[in-house]
Amino acid sequence: MLVKMIFAGFGGQGVLSMGLNLAQAAMLEGKHVTYLPAYGAEMRGGTANCTVAISDEEIASPVASAPEFIVAMNQPSQVGFQHHLQSGGLLFVNSSLVEAKIVRGDIELVEVPASRIAEEMGNPRCANMVMLGAFTKKTNLVCFATLITGLESTLQSKKKLLEVNKEALKTGYDFCGAEP
Amino acid sequence: MLVKMIFAGFGGQGVLSMGLNLAQAAMLEGKHVTYLPAYGAEMRGGTANCTVAISDEEIASPVASAPEFIVAMNQPSQVGFQHHLQSGGLLFVNSSLVEAKIVRGDIELVEVPASRIAEEMGNPRCANMVMLGAFTKKTNLVCFATLITGLESTLQSKKKLLEVNKEALKTGYDFCGAEP
Amino acid sequence: MPRILLSGNSAIGEGAIRAGCQCYFGYPITPQNELTEYMATHLSRRKGCSFIQAESELSAINMVYGASVAGVRVMTSSSSPGISLKQEGISYLAACQLPAVIVNMSRGGPGLGSISATQSDYFQSTRGGGHGDYRTIVLAPSSVQELADLTHRAFDLADRYLIPVIILGDSMLGQMMEPVEFHHEVPRRLPVRDQALRGAHGRASRFVKTFTSKPTELEEINWSLFRRYRLIEKKETTCESSLVDDAELVVVAFGIAARIAKGAIRKARSNGLKVGLLRPVTLWPFPSEQVKKTAARTKHFLVFEMNMGQMVEDVKLALDGAGEVGFYGRPGGVIPTPSEVFRVVSREYYQRGLSIER
Amino acid sequence: MPRILLSGNSAIGEGAIRAGCQCYFGYPITPQNELTEYMATHLSRRKGCSFIQAESELSAINMVYGASVAGVRVMTSSSSPGISLKQEGISYLAACQLPAVIVNMSRGGPGLGSISATQSDYFQSTRGGGHGDYRTIVLAPSSVQELADLTHRAFDLADRYLIPVIILGDSMLGQMMEPVEFHHEVPRRLPVRDQALRGAHGRASRFVKTFTSKPTELEEINWSLFRRYRLIEKKETTCESSLVDDAELVVVAFGIAARIAKGAIRKARSNGLKVGLLRPVTLWPFPSEQVKKTAARTKHFLVFEMNMGQMVEDVKLALDGAGEVGFYGRPGGVIPTPSEVFRVVSREYYQRGLSIER
């Protein structure tokens, strides 16, 4: 099964590392995986996004024209990407910043107040990890434990950051779990 | 009829202008003609040569691998070009500088003491024109009058030089005529 | 070594270092900056190695020429416009029979174009964008793992045949990350090529040059290059084929386009269309034999490229009339989807009246 | 105007001035220095005109780009290595649809090579040595008169189709002198192209560019270029044919090689061999139709080039299997004689068992 997803948001929101962490976990679980950052006009700032594809067999194109999942960390992303989503797809929005406006009947909305949760945790820059936790719970693409293992290997030398991120992941994961 | 010839000598001996004057005369007589200067290693000094082809029809290649005539104004040219000459071809040598050493039985030698004649005329730099005069007489490729017309148009503004050259041409022409 | 998630650009860098690449000279240009940066980080302070961000692509390729003359493994990288600037230098490398690895993570053209992935530099790479009769080996990977592997092979080929080798990627291959495994350790002692110029110590002095005032001398250089080229054609032509044995329609595609084509073919197969894929891995030497051989089974070919149609000429030349060659191309950096290519494939399939498996 | 004896290089210069060429930017390189010098002498002090000996070929081609943007007729010239350096610039000109005339009096390659005549830059000229999908019109004269005439045509074509036009000569054509006649007077008022940038005076400001972050925008540029290319192919393809009507063997050759081939064919005919000649005058667009049409009469072709075999690919592509194509080439600056080519022609003729006229 081939599953594709796009993570999108503002430049500073860490959407690329969301995708990267997920891709790494998928790799650790032995899946085929591609990660493709979007390249803007060679300029920083503005919006950012990346595409992850996870599959049991070779992946043809790392591009997602009709992804199964979209994570919109900000308003423009929600507006811009929503219509790409596949029928039956899930749209994750960072509901602290995004006023969810679904214009299609064939997709499902998952609202996660990631920024607020992160702020409440005292680590506003961790909204991305909160969202990734929620995303993982909901999609079940990789095991939560693998995600943590991946994070541990990436942030080996930065113990403090690691702890903060782990906690955020967990909080996001639990947030989604708490829902009915 | 296609006739090809090579004029060769030292850099300063004016071999290129011999070929050029002949080519121009041929053009004035309505012939097809090509003139090809040899390009050394992009460096001045040393030897120089040019190839002229005259024909009644289109000329295929301006290169002469087996020319009908060769004019050798110095020793190295005589040595270097002699064996290219076509069977039955004429080898003109500037006998003031060249010790003619014919190593083939199938070619004819024409010795013209061009440098000496030019010196005797008080214009040592005109040896080329002396030789061209002789060449014209012997080969009869163009009319002597046309040669003069061509020269007149080229040297329009340099009256003095024109006269000197004309005289040299005439002297060379007559020199060959004087021969039996 | 465990698999790691690496971008194509980094995989080339790591692959090069493990192949014993000792010098890297480059100049920034998107979409290959991560490669230059990888070398800045991992090569610049390595013992016996050198990294220079040159003042231009021209300078970089001529530094490559110098390092190659001195006998070490050396690499440069750039993207389309920068590769155009290197053409004179590549012609010199080819002429002087100097090994070097040149990476082109190509982008949209002509002109400044775009930074998205295209395959529009096929002609330039395979026909010698520089002056004179020469060839370079051209390798066209289609995954990050293959980038890593072919980088190693590129250095080996360059040294074996004394020839510049081009790795022709694209911006997507450079950017995307995939799991990759490296099969070689960084060599302890860096290789030094015979015939290197390192001062005449203990031997007669010698020189490396092409210029001559004798055309016959240059002609002999040309002939000897081509004798080597014939050998390379014989020994090194590489082509991946998949599902070709029973195929009624064969898609020919390289690099990233071949991946996309594979997706399309998977779909086609599941719809009962007998479609196969030929993927030239060496673009020069082009796998003409394989293409020709395939024509013994089926006459139906479809070339798919992310350009206006370049490799299609090589396919036609290989077939020499023995096949019917269709073409589908999208230039400018547009990335077709597998579904789009599937639609084209099936349209061609039906139009040609090929048989469907039920 | 009376016929005058002129070198090929000077004939281009004079032809350009009479075509209204207003700017010339060049850099010395043998064997085209006489052209640069001609322009220094005859253009540099002409009113409204400009001559610059640039600091490099790169600079020259970008000055050409500037002058073309400003709407005037502009030319540059060089020879093989220098033309390699212009490839990025040519790609930009093509991309921005800017007319320009680029003369390549090509020489022996690869590398510094030699200064003798070869035809080794055919691929570079016709396949775009620069990056991206683009074409340039390529004109291949074979006499000094034709150099003069095609220079004029080059400027007209460039302006009509907004495209860079390459005149592909060689060192022999550049050096040799032949009688030549000019059919145009120097224009009184120099032409200024519409769409030139000269300040927004009286209209909205505008810009000339290629860069885009939208692949679809670049794709549309590519498509629109190719639509124009199709038009050029239809309207401007030029090919000289001689003695083809009854020919059993057709020699295909261009430029100086075609002249030599003509000599060989004359000899062949006088020996009763029915040999004809196709001489592409436009190398791009290549006269594929004419070649194909000829194949209706005879299947036997011999391509003769002063290189290792480049145009032969276009002949094969045109025939698509409909002919048997032989090749004879001499690279490196060696000038074959008509007799040598005659020997090859007759060998091929006999080997193929073609009929001899008694």
Next chain:
Amino acid sequence: MKGYIEIEEELCKGCLLCLAFCPKEAIAVSEKINAGGYTVVSFNGNGACTGCAVCALVCPEVAIEVYRA
């Protein structure tokens, strides 16, 4: 009131240079995030503004128009 300024919020990128250089502390960070995701600044209109235009001089985005009595 000697002067006032108008800030085009959608142009502002929240670089805070105007705020740093305004001699009258007439500019403040607002709560608002614009479509580009930038937290914009606002004119506090407390009457201190002299219309000196330093804010416009330093604003990279040409987001400020200045008026003076």
Next chain:
Amino acid sequence: MKGYIEIEEELCKGCLLCLAFCPKEAIAVSEKINAGGYTVVSFNGNGACTGCAVCALVCPEVAIEVYRA
């Protein structure tokens, strides 16, 4: 005789620089034209030569060897 020089005639290009700079006028133009077509110079051996080597220093062709007592 304090010094003498040997001129390799086939190398000489008749540039006359040695002649111009020899402080002893020990070099003169000869009659001879070498294979390259150049009128070469010759050492006149009149005993004036000091072996100062100025001629060798200025000779572009490295055509002169100098000997000194």
Next chain:
Amino acid sequence: MKQVYRRPHSLKKAPFHYCPGCGHSIAHRVIAEVIDEMNLQDKVIGIPPPGCSVFAYHYFDVDMVESAHGRGAAVATGIKRAFPQAIVFTYQGDGDLAAIGTAETIHAANRGERITAIFINNAVYGMTGGQMAPTTLLSQKTTTTPYGRSAQLEGYPLKISEMLALVKGTVYIERTAVSSPANIMKTKKAVRKAFQTQIDDLGFSLVEILSPCPVNWKMAPLEAWQWIEKEMTKEFPLGVIKDVTGK
């Protein structure tokens, strides 16, 4: 109340794509103001090569043409020679003008081409992601000098303006900065003078503008301004480098 500051005419009403606090934006505005004030909008042809400012034609409301990387001075030369009535300026980064474009710049300057170069020195390659520029300071970290620029391996910050001053064809060269209100005003004066030099047909003029790149310097905009004033100006002192317009 009357309006005392508004967007200059020569600047289209398009939001800049530059990062927050980028010096390019200010340089653009200053140039546009000068074009307005000197009434040159109809005569100017601008040349932005690749660099963060490659899209400058979307902002300036004058005729503009993209050039290849580094070739701005050559393109400007071609335009000016073909149409001398135009007022031609290039807008080049430090990578563009002082690395790949070194030869074109120096020789156009030496020919005394009547063109104006606006030279944005931000000590990095902005567009391509913050690599070392010729003007990068010693020890400065960039993506290609991750251990800091080392004189031994990467050489020294290149003072191309001072080198250009040696060349006889240059008439007016000044270094300014976009790092304080006063320096912005000086920048404007310099740009004005440079254009005037061209109008007066005197020769080559250049304004080097030290310009913040907060993103690649990893600084806040204000901090970037301070870094210019404290660090950059030590290596690149502000002021007139050459002025022979009076001669």
Next chain:
Amino acid sequence: MKQVYRRPHSLKKAPFHYCPGCGHSIAHRVIAEVIDEMNLQDKVIGIPPPGCSVFAYHYFDVDMVESAHGRGAAVATGIKRAFPQAIVFTYQGDGDLAAIGTAETIHAANRGERITAIFINNAVYGMTGGQMAPTTLLSQKTTTTPYGRSAQLEGYPLKISEMLALVKGTVYIERTAVSSPANIMKTKKAVRKAFQTQIDDLGFSLVEILSPCPVNWKMAPLEAWQWIEKEMTKEFPLGVIKDVTGK
């Protein structure tokens, strides 16, 4: 009698192809003498780009490699970085080093590459037939300045050595001439010092040699020497331009 002058070892016994009175020949000999005296024959790698001296590898009995036109400094950089034990010199004309090679030269110098450039300034492009070089004097006639070099159209003689002196990576730069016995000796001293600078690993060194091109100047050899002393040195004064080897 003992031999007091003979052909240096490092010079093969091949007749030069240069024109009578050409300065290249003398420069070759001087360099070869220095190589001999410093015992460097086995360590040297020379780089002659196209120019009249393109065939220099036929003369120098050391390892040599042809470079593309103008790229000598880049090729030298590549060699030296790959094999720092080599003593690397380029041998470049004024067209090569100061026109097409401007960027490569300046940036190699700025990086302080440990290489030596021998820079033959003969005020023309010799090899291609006497076109203008960047160093051509004002009013000098060449095949591309048939009316004499005009400052207005063709710019000024370029003093690249002085420009290079501004660059921090350069350690030793001297201008000498091949125009008199004394100047030839000074040239030799300068070349020696330049090589020593490289051996001492100090940075970039360059010797600019004013060199006669009698053929393209249309002068007799002696006259050409006098022209150097009278005219060329006015524009290009002889002497040490930069020497920080002692630092």
